[in-house]
Amino acid sequence: MDVPAGIRRVAVLGATGSIGTSALDVVARHPQRLRATVLAAGSRVEALLALCRTHRPLHAVIGDEALYPALRDGLRDAGLDTRAHAGDAALEALVAGPDCDIVVAAIVGAAGLPSTLAAARAGKRLLLANKESLVLAGELLVEAARAAGAMVVPIDSEHNAIFQCLHGRCLEGPGAGDGGVARIVLTASGGPFRGRARHSLAGVTPAQAVAHPKWSMGPKISVDSATLMNKGLEVIEAHHLFGLPGERIGVLVHPQSLVHSLVEFIDGSTIAQLGLPDMRTALAVGLGWPERIASGVGGLDLLAHGRLDFEAPDLDAFPCLRLAYAALAAGGTAPAVLNAANEIAVSSFLQGRIAFLSIPALVADCLDALPAQPAASLDALLAADAAARALATARIASDRYA
Ligand code: NAD
Ligand code: MG
DSSP states (O other): OOOOOTTTTEETTTTTTHHHHHHHHHHHTTTTTTTEEEEEEEOHHHHHHHHHHHOSSSSEEEESSSGGGHHHHHHTTTTTEEEEEEEEHHHHHHHHHHOOOSSEOOOSSSSHHHHHHHHHHHHEEEOOHHHHHHHHHHHHHHHHHHTTTTTTTEEEHHHHHHHHHHHOOOOSOTTTSSSOOEEEEEEEEEOOTTTTOOOGGGGOOHHHOOSSSSOOOHHHHHHHHHHTHHHHHHHHHHHHHHHOOOOGEEEEEEEEEOEEEEEEESOOOEEEEESSOTTHHHHHHHHHHSSSOOOSSSOOHHHHHHHOOOOOOOOOTTTTTHHHHHHHHHHHHHHHHHHHHHHHHHHHHHSSSSOTTHHHHHHHHHHHHHHHOOOOOOOHHHHHHHHHHHHHHHHHTTTTTT
């Protein structure tokens, strides 16, 4: 099953998820240019096997090592010569190895950090959807990518928009006087609870929180969009990708989700990127860059949409955004604590164990209890991540956030 020369070989990590599925959709549209050679998922073996039957990759990796026999036997029974692997170490080796040129990092949460780092260190083109790895270890990840010459294309609609507005400049840090960027403005849909007062959010359910009005996404990021933590994580993500301090990264609520973000230059120009809310556009930008390739997404008919609205975010109803700006300003281990506490809080909310408003309360509590320390090494960041997870888990078990 050799891949012909000239075809770019793509590893899709988180292949069974929302971004992974969209990435494979775009790859399959370009058989003369792209081929999925590595597919990785966490625990959904049957879904991974179905993808292997369609895309016939060289390698399939299941995160949960106990599921290795099911993957191996399923591939054999399907008559595929795709090789089965399991666990983080196998995934890191494949991502760094010779069977992929492009890595779509679309595992959800801090679990995506090791493989994302491995791709950056190996100098692969990194299509980075896993924003949590940038929030947790942004300096280290950016440094690793720079040192290895890895091109990073953000796969977050806002950051991909800015990447396009800056003609592919990323990780260079536009900075003052360099590129003429005054500030960037991330747009936010506002999520399903836009316009609601804080007190009215006390009883909202997981089903209501994941029902995003504009984007179809995995459950964790959907809850993050409902709390506006997603935008907070994106502010930190933008800081690392584009080298700007928090004061020069603005947030504007734009309920139609057609303007994906804006860059304001020192001469008064503002350049924005627009398009339908479908992540295949961002993925096609990353897969084809510097060329434009078809994504399956139609053009934008502004007459049909009629209007574009903008409003300021409500930080009283959605304090997670304020917490993220504060964590960015505090620096060191603070963003790692913010991210880890949020992952535990969101998971508990989705399980019906804590209320919606307990998510920001728990994150604030963890940030207070674990003040920012210098974050000189990956070990220091992983220790902060572990401490925040342990603290958040203990606080939830104490029924303080029931
Ligand atoms: P999802 O829940 O739909 O998919 C997550 C994927 O990660 C699944 O394939 C799952 O099997 C895999 N996974 C989970 N834990 C794993 C582990 N330990 N090892 C290996 N694989 C594991 O999530 P999603 O919405 O596709 O989001 C993925 C990432 O992309 C997140 O970081 C999210 O913030 C980011 N993102 C998503 C969107 C979107 O539109 N969905 C937009 C911007 C950014
Ligand atoms: Mg986004």
